[in-house]
Amino acid sequence: xxxxxxxxxxxxxxxxxxxxxxxxxxxxxxxxxxxxxxxxxxxxxxxxxxxxxxxxxxxxxxxxxxxxxxxxxxxxxxxxxxxxxxxxxxxxxxxxxxxxxxxxxxxxxxxxxxxxxxxxxxxxxxxxxxxxxxxxxxxxxxxxxxxxxxxxxxxxxxxxxxxxxxxxxxxxxxxxxxxxxxxxxxxxxxxxxxxxxxxxxxxxxxxxxxxxxxxxxxxxxxxxxxxxxxxxxxxxxxxxxxxxxxxxxxxxxxxxxxxxxxxxxxxxxxxxxxxxxxxxxxxxxxxxxxxxxxxxxxxxxxxxxxxxxx
Amino acid sequence: xxxxxxxxxxxxxxxxxxxxxxxxxxxxxxxxxxxxxxxxxxxxxxxxxxxxxxxxxxxxxxxxxxxxxxxxxxxxxxxxxxxxxxxxxxxxxxxxxxxxxxxxxxxxxxxxxxxxxxxxxxxxxxxxxxxxxxxxxxxxxxxxxxxxxxxxxxxxxxxxxxxxxxxxxxxxxxxxxxxxxxxxxxxxxxxxxxxxxxxxxxxxxxxxxxxxxxxxxxxxxxxxxxxxxxxxxxxxxxxxxxxxxxxxxxxxxxxxxxxxxxxxxxxxxxxxxxxxxxxxxxxxxxxxxxxxxxxxxxxxxxxxxxxxxxxxxxxxxxxxxxxxxxxxxxxxxxxxxxxxxxxxxxxxxxxxxxxxxxxxxxxxxxxxxxxxxxxxxxxxxxxxxxxxxxxxxxxxxxxxxxxxxxxxxxxxxxxxxxxxxxxxxxxxxxxxxxxxxxxxxxxxxxxxxxxxxxxxxxxxxxxxxxxxxxxxxxxxxxxxxxxxxxxxxxxxxxxxxxxxxxxxxxxxxxxxxxxxxxxxxxxxxxxxxxxxxxxxxxxxxxxxxxxxxx
Numbered sequence: 001x002x003x004x005x006x007x008x009x010x011x012x013x014x015x016x017x018x019x020x021x022x023x024x025x026x027x028x029x030x031x032x033x034x035x036x037x038x039x040x041x042x043x044x045x046x047x048x049x050x051x052x053x054x055x056x057x058x059x060x061x062x063x064x065x066x067x068x069x070x071x072x073x074x075x076x077x078x079x080x081x082x083x084x085x086x087x088x089x090x091x092x093x094x095x096x097x098x099x100x101x102x103x104x105x106x107x108x109x110x111x112x113x114x115x116x117x118x119x120x121x122x123x124x125x126x127x128x129x130x131x132x133x134x135x136x137x138x139x140x141x142x143x144x145x146x147x148x149x150x151x152x153x154x155x156x157x158x159x160x161x162x163x164x165x166x167x168x169x170x171x172x173x174x175x176x177x178x179x180x181x182x183x184x185x186x187x188x189x190x191x192x193x194x195x196x197x198x199x200x201x202x203x204x205x206x207x208x209x210x211x212x213x214x215x216x217x218x219x220x221x222x223x224x225x226x227x228x229x230x231x232x233x234x235x236x237x238x239x240x241x242x243x244x245x246x247x248x249x250x251x252x253x254x255x256x257x258x259x260x261x262x263x264x265x266x267x268x269x270x271x272x273x274x275x276x277x278x279x280x281x282x283x284x285x286x287x288x289x290x291x292x293x294x295x296x297x298x299x300x301x302x303x304x305x306x307x308x309x310x
Numbered sequence: 311x312x313x314x315x316x317x318x319x320x321x322x323x324x325x326x327x328x329x330x331x332x333x334x335x336x337x338x339x340x341x342x343x344x345x346x347x348x349x350x351x352x353x354x355x356x357x358x359x360x361x362x363x364x365x366x367x368x369x370x371x372x373x374x375x376x377x378x379x380x381x382x383x384x385x386x387x388x389x390x391x392x393x394x395x396x397x398x399x400x401x402x403x404x405x406x407x408x409x410x411x412x413x414x415x416x417x418x419x420x421x422x423x424x425x426x427x428x429x430x431x432x433x434x435x436x437x438x439x440x441x442x443x444x445x446x447x448x449x450x451x452x453x454x455x456x457x458x459x460x461x462x463x464x465x466x467x468x469x470x471x472x473x474x475x476x477x478x479x480x481x482x483x484x485x486x487x488x489x490x491x492x493x494x495x496x497x498x499x500x501x502x503x504x505x506x507x508x509x510x511x512x513x514x515x516x517x518x519x520x521x522x523x524x525x526x527x528x529x530x531x532x533x534x535x536x537x538x539x540x541x542x543x544x545x546x547x548x549x550x551x552x553x554x555x556x557x558x559x560x561x562x563x564x565x566x567x568x569x570x571x572x573x574x575x576x577x578x579x580x581x582x583x584x585x586x587x588x589x590x591x592x593x594x595x596x597x598x599x600x601x602x603x604x605x606x607x608x609x610x611x612x613x614x615x616x617x618x619x620x621x622x623x624x625x626x627x628x629x630x631x632x633x634x635x636x637x638x639x640x641x642x643x644x645x646x647x648x649x650x651x652x653x654x655x656x657x658x659x660x661x662x663x664x665x666x667x668x669x670x671x672x673x674x675x676x677x678x679x680x681x682x683x684x685x686x687x688x689x690x691x692x693x694x695x696x697x698x699x700x701x702x703x704x705x706x707x708x709x710x711x712x713x714x715x716x717x718x719x720x721x722x723x724x725x726x727x728x729x730x731x732x733x734x735x736x737x738x739x740x741x742x743x744x745x746x747x748x749x750x751x752x753x754x755x756x757x758x759x760x761x762x763x764x765x766x767x768x769x770x771x772x773x774x775x776x777x778x779x780x781x782x783x784x785x786x787x788x789x790x791x792x793x794x795x796x797x798x799x800x801x802x803x804x805x806x807x808x809x810x811x812x813x814x815x816x817x818x819x820x821x822x823x824x825x826x827x828x829x830x831x832x833x834x835x836x837x838x839x840x841x842x843x844x845x846x847x848x849x850x851x852x853x854x855x856x857x858x859x860x
Binding site: 030031032033035036037038039040041042044045048049052077080081082083084089092093148151152155156159162163164165166168169251252253254255256257260261267268269 | 345362364365367370372445446447448449450452465466467522523524525527528544545546547548571572573574575577578581582584585587737738739740741742743744746756775776777779
């Protein structure tokens, strides 16, 4: 298992290098610079600013020195927010985004697994169609629609929950978690239904039924572990996606997370911030993919043997 | 037996369920007191502030959200009165102006203190202004200092000795400022944050004075001279300022605390207001203005703003070089229809660059909506009934409001002039690039005044001015704006020069004025002494909150 993990981590190095290089080139070739503004910027000021951020050097030199800094864990200063480093900005939003992602994930797993398993127990009946139709709607419903809807119902009309904020007013985490989690719940429902259906047709389930076990025990003790393998494989990329894709929810609910930085950095042409967040998310995606693969290996005896045999 | 096996086999699900429920419970459900109610009780103002401030360094910051916060933390020599916008005492308790209008002598109040208790005097201004003029700092508002003798020269490096710049501390409490020309709006500039003083010891503690972005503006580090001091700055979440007890006017300040929220999304901001999370919103979504108006909701405050929404015409484009063509385009924009049917938020149709009543100045009116005359002009220019007129493109930065206006104008020109117009939207920075490179035909633009004076709107269009970007150049116009107006003896004479200059601009029309901006806010009824003026400037020293209002 250790060799498997190490091998995968080594593969990540060239991937990250490609990500950095491509992003660096794309960012620097985008029209408009970090210091262009509505009001004309005098030539002398522009030169002073560019010199301060090494933008007056040839591109390859900037690239080399950027790589060197990143290797030492320094993502550079933000161009948009003078005095703030990219590391500092990422750290300031990371906790919030990770927390939001975790709650959203819980919502997603909780709703998704229950819906998927329920559906798989009586395929092609109302018990299957109802949750699966709901799941389809959940996949189709974008968070920029679901969010305001939830806010209008629970925030403005019923006045049960705050309409925005994060950790400022009690209860302000509930609506964002549901908004962000719903789309993923729908995916998880479909995946767990598929996985469960496959497992439920296996011989060992027939054996369990023959022993006279209750349906509940069969599902919870025998089928779930195998049936949820597709879900586990999905969780890694999904969690990385939750972190990177939380921009809309963060904007709707005024949440001080990383997603807002990620998108705003591109609009601001905050070169170092764009690179920093991209590299950070790329690393996360690689790590979470690795974790979910390792979990899948652990859950699936067949894969476990393959890994040992390597 | 059964129970334990269930528990062990579904550990995953039950653990998740438990975590979820507990986390939701931890965050609680529904609090009985809203921000506004609690704020009214404790004297805390909840303020929607638009975006996360880029910086709180007054010599680096450039935006309106930054302005709102810096105004709470610092002050200049004078204040603008929140109704008349005339100068009232700030750090200077009084001032005199020499007969020729070029020498200002300020008497600094002897009870002026920094927020850490340090004595605050005239030398602070000399040092701060020296610092603001260091080129390495990248101060985009350095031009605010240029009326001062040798300030521009020092900034450009033509003068290296700061002693030659017209600012002197005659003694601890007397500051003398010498200007090149009588500049009637000079006192107004002093209330702009770019001319606010900074605390030398604090700046030097955190880096070189001309170093961009040191940590001196962080909560806990920052020392200011305003009515409030910075107590907390959580990025993208909130900035909190509390009463500064060392402030000379502290006895008159009635708020204890202000919390500024970076409310980037106006729809969210409006919902926050409805849910009692804000006293004051930075803006109102355009599509909600009508709803508030119909309901006659007193929370909605719409005020004319010192800003003009206009189109630039690139006169380097062959078919737009003829001023008859530009006039025809200007005369077929039905501005009333745009303000009343398209944007519908109280904007005022504009027929000149300078907004009406800018320091008593009313721009000349020579433009009107007249399709018949416009067709005639276009025909004279060689395009009878629009025939042969090249397809023309309107460039705007991606935004629903700009798109609506552009679509309306596209239709008006097609209907009245029979010409083909295409729309091109670009992302903000791309649009800025296209505009400043002259890579456009007609482009949307807006200008918000930094100070209330026609000069601020007219000096944009001098030859090769950085904000001109139209290719228009008229030496006589430059002479009027740069040489004649500053030397005018009386206010009337000066305004007459500006009228003459603006008339030249309107004869040539390198710009097509469309409307005068308005500012839109939602204000909670408990918030009192809220000013409405064309600078959209509030005075936190005067605002107070009255409870039991809902």
